[in-house]
Amino acid sequence: MSPAPSGRPADPPVSTASGLAKPLAALFVAMTILVAYGFWAKGRLPELASQHGKYIDNTIYYLLVATGLLFLAGHAVLTWFVLRYAGANDSGSPHAGAKLEKRWALVPVLVMCVVAEGGVLGIGLPAFAEVYGEPAADAVTVEVVGKQFEWIVRYPGPDGVFGAVDHTLVHDVRNPVGLDKKDPASKDDIVLRGQLTLPVGRQVVIRLRALDVIHSFTVPQFRVKQDLIPGFLGRTQFVPTKVGQYELACAELCGLGHYRMRGFVNIKEEAEFQQWLSEEEPWF
Amino acid sequence: MVLETQARPAGAHASAHDHAPQSFLRRYVFSLDHKVIGLQYILTAMFMALIGGGLSALIRYQVAWPEKAVVSPETYLSVVTMHGTIMVFFVVSLALVSGFGNFLIPLQIGARDMAYPLLNALSYWTIVPGCLLMILAFFVEGGAAAAGWTAYPPLSALAEAVPGSGLGQTLWLLAMALFIASFTMGGLNYITTILNCRAKGMGLLRMPLSVWMFFVSAILGVLAFPPLTAAALMLLGDRHLGTSFFLPGGMVFGEEVLAHEGGTPLLFQHLFWFLGHPEVYVIVLPAIGIAFDVIATYARRPPFGYRMSVWATLLIAFLSMIVWGHHMYVSGMNPLVGEYFSIATVSITAPFSILGVNLLASLWRGKIRFTTAMVFALGIISVIGLGGLGGLYLGTSTSDIYFHDSYFVVGHFHLMIGVVTLMGTYAACYHWFPKMFGRAMNERLGYLHFALTYVPMMAVFVLMHYQGLSGMLRRYYDHSIYDFQTVGRELSKPISYWAFAAFAGQFVFLANFLWSALRGRKVGSNPWEATSMEWNTESPAPHGNFGAADPVAVRGPYDYAPEGSSKEYAPQWTQ
Numbered sequence: 001m002s003p004a005p006s007g008r009p010a011d012p013p014v015s016t017a018s019g020l021a022k023p024l025a026a027l028f029v030a031m032t033i034l035v036a037y038g039f040w041a042k043g044r045l046p047e048l049a050s051q052h053g054k055y056i057d058n059t060i061y062y063l064l065v066a067t068g069l070l071f072l073a074g075h076a077v078l079t080w081f082v083l084r085y086a087g088a089n090d091s092g093s094p095h096a097g098a099k100l101e102k103r104w105a106l107v108p109v110l111v112m113c114v115v116a117e118g119g120v121l122g123i124g125l126p127a128f129a130e131v132y133g134e135p136a137a138d139a140v141t142v143e144v145v146g147k148q149f150e151w152i153v154r155y156p157g158p159d160g161v162f163g164a165v166d167h168t169l170v171h172d173v174r175n176p177v178g179l180d181k182k183d184p185a186s187k188d189d190i191v192l193r194g195q196l197t198l199p200v201g202r203q204v205v206i207r208l209r210a211l212d213v214i215h216s217f218t219v220p221q222f223r224v225k226q227d228l229i230p231g232f233l234g235r236t237q238f239v240p241t242k243v244g245q246y247e248l249a250c251a252e253l254c255g256l257g258h259y260r261m262r263g264f265v266n267i268k269e270e271a272e273f274q275q276w277l278s279e280e281e282p283w284f
Numbered sequence: 285m286v287l288e289t290q291a292r293p294a295g296a297h298a299s300a301h302d303h304a305p306q307s308f309l310r311r312y313v314f315s316l317d318h319k320v321i322g323l324q325y326i327l328t329a330m331f332m333a334l335i336g337g338g339l340s341a342l343i344r345y346q347v348a349w350p351e352k353a354v355v356s357p358e359t360y361l362s363v364v365t366m367h368g369t370i371m372v373f374f375v376v377s378l379a380l381v382s383g384f385g386n387f388l389i390p391l392q393i394g395a396r397d398m399a400y401p402l403l404n405a406l407s408y409w410t411i412v413p414g415c416l417l418m419i420l421a422f423f424v425e426g427g428a429a430a431a432g433w434t435a436y437p438p439l440s441a442l443a444e445a446v447p448g449s450g451l452g453q454t455l456w457l458l459a460m461a462l463f464i465a466s467f468t469m470g471g472l473n474y475i476t477t478i479l480n481c482r483a484k485g486m487g488l489l490r491m492p493l494s495v496w497m498f499f500v501s502a503i504l505g506v507l508a509f510p511p512l513t514a515a516a517l518m519l520l521g522d523r524h525l526g527t528s529f530f531l532p533g534g535m536v537f538g539e540e541v542l543a544h545e546g547g548t549p550l551l552f553q554h555l556f557w558f559l560g561h562p563e564v565y566v567i568v569l570p571a572i573g574i575a576f577d578v579i580a581t582y583a584r585r586p587p588f589g590y591r592m593s594v595w596a597t598l599l600i601a602f603l604s605m606i607v608w609g610h611h612m613y614v615s616g617m618n619p620l621v622g623e624y625f626s627i628a629t630v631s632i633t634a635p636f637s638i639l640g641v642n643l644l645a646s647l648w649r650g651k652i653r654f655t656t657a658m659v660f661a662l663g664i665i666s667v668i669g670l671g672g673l674g675g676l677y678l679g680t681s682t683s684d685i686y687f688h689d690s691y692f693v694v695g696h697f698h699l700m701i702g703v704v705t706l707m708g709t710y711a712a713c714y715h716w717f718p719k720m721f722g723r724a725m726n727e728r729l730g731y732l733h734f735a736l737t738y739v740p741m742m743a744v745f746v747l748m749h750y751q752g753l754s755g756m757l758r759r760y761y762d763h764s765i766y767d768f769q770t771v772g773r774e775l776s777k778p779i780s781y782w783a784f785a786a787f788a789g790q791f792v793f794l795a796n797f798l799w800s801a802l803r804g805r806k807v808g809s810n811p812w813e814a815t816s817m818e819w820n821t822e823s824p825a826p827h828g829n830f831g832a833a834d835p836v837a838v839r840g841p842y843d844y845a846p847e848g849s850s851k852e853y854a855p856q857w858t859q
Contacts, residue, residue, distance in 0.1 A: 014811070017654040091650060094648065104645060113634055116631070131619070147536070170541075178536075214549060220756070227615045228613065256446055260765060
C-alpha cells in the first residue's frame with residue numbers, strides 16, 4: 001500500500017457492494033429477454049409488395065438472427081461475470097498474458113468479418129442487380145417530381161418520350177412541372193398530382209426530380225427509398241408484386257409540411273392499367 | 285526540484301503551485317488552470333443539457349400527442365434541430381471531451397497543466413458566445429434553425445424553404461463555427477500536452493486508456509472538423525453573398541426561379557459527414573476509455589488486452605475517416621461507391637468488437653466492487669453491445685435502403701452517441717469527483733440515478749428500433765395521417781413516458797452533484813485504491829497538480845494484483 005501524500009486520514013476500505021451483483025445481473029437478464037422478445041414480437045416489417053424487397057428483407061432477417069445471437073451471447077457473459085466475480089477472492093491470477101490477449105482479439109475480428117462482411121457481400125449484394133441494374137426492355141417509365149409538399153407524376157404519353165421542361169414556366173396551377181409547349185414531345189405528356197398508377201408484375205423505372213429542396217421517395221411496402229436532389233435527375237426501379245393502394249411518403253426533411261407530403265401509389269392489373277392510361281388526358 | 289528530461293513549455297510552469305492566482309476572478313472565472321477550465325466546461329454542458337433535454341421532452345410530447353399540437357410544425361422542426369445540435373456538440377462533446385479531457389489529461393500523465401494554458405482558457409471562452417448564440421436563435425424572427433442538425437441545403441440555405449432558415453440558421457452557423465474553433469484549439473492542446481508534457485517514465489504505452497482515447501479523439505477532431513468549417517463558410521456564402529456552392533440552377537419557390545446556378549447540395553452532405561462520422565468516434569472513444577479505467581479500478585485487475593485496445597482504437601480512428609458515405613446510400617450515390625462504403629463501414633465492427641470483448645474480459649477473474657462509477661461502466665458494456673450491433677443494419681447498404689431516415693436510425697445513434705457517451709460522462713463524474721471537490725458523490729443516489737438512466741433510456745431507444753422496423757419515419761410532426769405508420773405509433777406514448785422518466789432521473793444526478801460538491805463525504809487522495817497518476821495527489825487536486833517534486837511513473841497505469849507481489853495493487857508512482 002502506498003502512503004497517502006496528503007495529510008488527511010486514510011479512507012475507510014472501499015465497499016465492494018457485492019450485494020448489488022444479483023439485482024444488476026437480474027436487470028441485465030430482464031433487459032436482454034425484453035429486448036429479444038421485442039424484436040421477436042415487434043420485429044416485423046410491413047407486408048412486402050415488391051420483387052427486390054425480398055433481398056432487403058433477407059438481409060434484415062439475417063442481421064436480426066446474427067446480431068441477436070451476438071447480443072445474447074455478450075449479455076450472457078456480462079451477467080455471468082458480474083455474478084461470478086462480485087467481490088470474489090478466489091478468482092485466480094487475472095494476468096492473461098500477451099498471447100492469450102492477442103488470440104482473443106482475433107476471435108471478434110473473425111466473427112465480425114464473417115457476420116458483417118458476409119451480410120454485406122453474401123446477402124446484401126444480390127439485391128443490387130435489381131435495385132440498380134439496367135432496366136428491362138419492357139419497363140414502364142414514369143417521372144415523379146417532388147416539391148414542397150406534394151408529389152407530381154408525369155407519364156410520357158403515347159410517344160414514350162418525356163417532353164422538355166423549363167422551370168421558368170412552372171406555375172402551381174397551370175403548369176406544375178414546367179412543361180415546355182414548344183417541344184412536340186410535351187404535347188402528349190400526362191401530368192397528375194399525388195397519384196402514381198402502375199401495373200403489377202412489370203418493372204417500373206421512376207425518374208426523380210425535385211423542384212425546390214431535397215425530398216425522398218419512399219414506399220415502405222416496396223422497400224424503396226431514393227432521394228430527389230435538386231439539379232439531378234435521379235432514378236429508382238422496382239417490380240410491384242401486389243395489386244392495391246400504397247402510401248407514398250417523403251423520407252428527407254423538406255420543410256414544415258414534410259410530415260404531410262403524402263401521395264398514393266395505385267397498383268393495377270396490366271389490362272386495367274392500360275385501360276386507365278389510355279383514358280387519361282394529356283396536360284395540354 | 286527534479287530536472288525534467290522532457291522539454292516543458294513555459295506555460296506548464298513547474299512551480300505553478302507556488303503562485304496560484306488568488307483573486308476570485310483569476311481563480312474561478314478567467315482561470316488558466318486546466319481543472320477549473322474542465323469544470324467550467326462540465327457546468328456549461330450541464331446548463332446546455334437542461335435546454336437540450338427540455339427540448340427532447342417537447343419533441344416526445346408532440347410526437348406522442350400530435351392532436352394536442354403543443355407546438356407548430358415550424359417550431360417542431362426548430363426544436364428537433366436544436367435538440368440534436370445542442371446535445372451532440374454543446375453537451376456531450378463539451379462535457380466528455382472538452383470537460384473531462386481537460387480535467388484528466390494533465391493529471392493522468394503527470395503534467396502540471398496543459399501545454400498551452402492560455403489557449404485552453406481561450407478555447408473555453410470561445411464556446412461561451414457559441415452557446416449564447418445558439419440560445420439566442422430561439423428568439424429571432426423565423427425562430428431557431430429548422431433544417432435538422434445535419435443542416436442540408438437547399439433547406440438550410442434559403443429562408444424561402446423553411447422559416448428557421450432565416451436569421452436562426454445564420455446564428456446556428458456562427459455558433460457552430462465558434463464551437464469548431466474552440467474544439468480545434470482544445471484538440472491541438474491535448475495532442476501537444478500528451479506528446480510533450482508527460483511525466484518522467486510515462487511512456488506512451490504507460491498512459492491510461494482514457495488518455496489514449498482522448499488522444500485519438502483529439503487527432504480525429506483536428507482532422508475532421510476543418511471540412512465542416514469550410515462547409516459552414518460556403519453555406520454562409522450561399523445564404524448571404526449570392527454564391528452557389530450548394531445550390532443548383534432551376535430551384536423554384538412560389539413560381540420564382542432562383543438566380544443560383546451550378547452548385548450541388550451533395551457537396552455539403554460529403555463535407556458534413558466527413559466531419560459527422562468521425563465526430564461519433566470523437567465522443568464515443570473517450571467514453572470507452574473511461575470505461576476501461578473505471579472497470580480496471582473496480583474489477584481490481586488490469587484491463588484485458590491493453591495493447592490490442594490501443595491498436596484497435598487507432599484502426600477505428602483511421603477507418604472512421606473513410607466511411608462517411610454510408611450516410612448517403614440513398615442520395616443517388618453510385619451503387620459501387622455505396623458498396624465500397626458499406627464494406628469499409630462494417631469492417632469497423634472488427635476493431636470495435638475488440639474493444640467490446642476487451643471491456644468484457646476485463647471483468648474476468650476480477651474482484652468486482654460495485655461502486656456507482658462501476659455500475660455505469662458495466663451499463664456501457666451493455667449499451668455498446670446493443671448499439672454497436674444495430675449499426676450493422678445501417679452500415680449495410682442493402683438494409684439501409686429500408687432503414688434510412690426511419691426511427692431505427694434515431695434509436696441506433698442515440699444509444700451510441702447519447703447513452704454510451706452520457707454513461708461514460710457519469711462514470712467519470714462519480715469516479716473522479718474526489719479529484720474535483722475532495723468529496724465523494726452519494727452512492728445510494730448514484731445507484732438510483734443509474735437505474736433511472738439505464739432502464740428508461742434503453743426502453744426509449746430500443747422501442748425506437750421497433751418503430752423503425754415497422755417503417756416509421758423520423759422528423760415527422762404528426763405521423764397520424766399515414767396508415768403505414770400506425771403500427772409504429774402504438775409505441776409513441778410508451779416511449780414518451782419512458783423519456784420523461786429518463787429526463788426526470790437526471791435531476792437526481794444534478795442534486796447529487798451539487799449536494800456532494802458542498803456536503804459530500806470528505807475523502808483522501810486515493811479513496812478508490814486506484815493506481816494511475818491522478819491519485820498521487822491531494823483531493824481536490826491543487827493548483828499545479830502535484831507537490832513540489834515532479835511525479836515520476838515507474839510502472840504501467842493499471843498494476844492491480846501485481847505479478848510476483850503480495851500487494852493488492854501497486855500505484856504508478858511508487859517503486
